[in-house]
Amino acid sequence: MKAYPIEDTIIAYFDGRLNDSEGAELLHRVSVSPEIREIFEAHDALRQMAVRAAQNISISPELEEAVFARIAALQEEERLPVGFWTLRRIAVTAGVAAILIAGVAGSFEFQNAGANSAESGKIKNQGISIQHMAANARFETAQRTFEPAYRTAIEQVNSEIPGDNLTTTNDISLIVGDPSSAITMHPAPEESEVASIPLPSISHATFQSLRELPPADAESKFEAGISSPMSGFSFPGSVPQQGPFADVTIRAAYNLDEKNQVGLRITDGSFAGLRPAAGAGYTHETMELQQGYAGELFYRHREPVVQGLFFVTGGAGGGFYSLGTMLSAELGIEVPFGERLLGGVSLIVSRLHQNGSESAILSSSTPVIYDGSNVFNSLNGSIEYALTYRF
C-alpha cells in the first residue's frame, strides 16, 4: 500500500490542479508502476461513473406532465367567471367585492406567473435551474425523484469498488425533505484529502434572480381593462345623474413604452340628452338618460410612485357617443395586484356636446321649454373603478 500523497496527486490530476510538469511526472509514474496505475484507473472509473450517474438523472415524462397539468389548473383558477363583468348593474357591494376578488385573483396570477416561468427551467448535467420560487414548490415531487437516483449512483460506486471506501457527508433524505436546505449551486469545495464530484442539484431562485427576470412591464405591450362608475356629478345640474355601475367601459390599449399608452375605449351605458315631449300647446325638451354607446381614442400616462408600489395616472381622450361628441380627461391612481393585474380609481371628466343646437330648438314656432341652459354642452364627472390586465 502506498502512502496517500500519490493518491492525492492523482485526485489533484483529475481535478486539474496539477501543472504540466507535475502531470507529466504523474503519468510517467502511472506508466511504470502497476500499483499506481491501478489507483489511477480506479479514480478514473469512479469519475466516469459519477458523471454517468449525473447524466442519467432525468424527469420522467409522467412527472413532467403532472407538473404542467397542475400549472394549467392554476391558470384556470386564476380566470374570473366569464359572466362576471357582463352583469351591468351590479350593486355597490358587488363592486367592492370585485376589487377584493381581483386582489385574490391577482395573487393567483402572481403565483402562476412563477409557475409559468418553470417552463423555461432547464435541466442540465450540472444543475436544474427553475427560475421562480413558486415553481420550486411544484418541484418537490421532482426532488423526491432525484433522491433514488443519487442513492443508485452511490450504490453503483460501492458495488464496483468493494470496501467501505465511499461515504456521504449529508443525509439526502433530510436534504430532500427540507427545501430550504436543498440549495446548492456549486461543486463541493475542494479539499486536499478528498475527491469532489460535482452533482446535479436543484437551485432555488433568489430575490436577485427574480429581479433579473425581465419585468412584466417591459413585455406588456398590450393591456385590457374594464371600468364602471361609482359616483358622478354633472354640470349643468339639470343633467340626470347616473347610478353606480350604470356604465361599463371596456378599454384596450397599446403601451408605447412603460409609461405611455394609446388606446380605444368603448362604453355601454346611458347618456343624458334632450328628448322632445309634446305638451299642451308647447314642446317640452326634457333631459333624459338615453341608452347608448361611446367610442373614444385616448392617451394615458402612468407614472410609478414609490418604486412602482402604485401608479398615478393621467390622460385625455376624445371621440363620439350616440348623441354627439365628447372629450375626456382623467386623473387617478392604480395599484398593482400582481405582475399583470392592476386595480384603480380614477376621476374622469367628460365634456359632452349633443348634436343639434339651442338655436334650432328656439326657432320652433311653438313655445319650447327645457331644463337648464346650454343643454347641448354638459360636463360630466365620475369616479370610476377599473381593473386592468397587461399582456
Next chain:
Amino acid sequence: MAASNTRLRIGFNAVRPQQKEKERDEMMKRGINKLGLGCKNYVLAALSLALGFAASGCSSIADNPSTPAPEPDVRNYYIHLATTNCEYNYTVTSLNAPYHPASGGLTMSMQGNTDTFKTMPVYACLWSYSNNYGTPQLWYYALCDTQAVALGLEPSPDNYTDSWVDLKAPLQKNATWSFISQGEHITANVTMYGGTAQVEGKTYDSVVMVQYTGVKGTTGTEWFARGTGLIFSHIERPNFGMVENHLLSFEQK
C-alpha cells in the same frame, strides 16, 4: 489496495446555519408575496376604495351645481302689478271660452294697488282685447311675497269671481300647493325651476314651470320668467274652455 483509503465526498453541500436562516426568511417573504397582495397593497387597495366612497359622498354636494336657490319672494316671478302703466302684450287663443276671443291680442295695463284681500294687497289690471272684442275690464290680483292669486273680476265690492293661486313661496322644483277655484280642488306642482324657454321667438332664462291639475278635470301649465312674469299660459277647464296666452312684449308706458 489504494482504493481502500480513498474517500470521496458525494452529496450536497452543507448549508451554513446563518445562510439557512437567511434563506428561510426569504422563503417567508416569498410566501407573503405569493399571496399577491402584500400588506402595503392591502393598505393601498383600502385607500383606493375609501377614496371612491369619499368621492361618492361628496358627489351629493357637487350634484346639481347650477340649480338656483329656492325663491322666497314670488313677486320676482310675477307680472309687475305694482308698477303702474306697465303693459304686457299677449297673443290669445281660446276655445269654448266665454270671456275670451278665439284669437287675437290682449293688453294688460297695470293699475296699481286698489284694495286688500285677506291681508294681501290687491292690484288691478286692465285687460283690453284687440279686434274690439268686448270692452276693457279690470281684473284683480292679490300679491305678496308668499303668493300670487288671480282673483278674477269684481262684480261687487270685495267680491271676486275666482281665487286661482298662480305661485306660492318658496319656489323650487317639485314644490306643490293646493287651492280651491270655482269650487274645484286644484293642485299646483313646480315641474321645472331654473329652466329656459322660448316664447314667440324670445328666450327667457330662470323660468318656473307650474302645472295645475284639478279634481274636476282642469289641467293647465303656466311659465313664469324671473324679472318678467307670466310668459306662457295654457289652461283648460271643463266649464270655461281652453285659453292660451303667449307673451309678446312688456314695457313701461
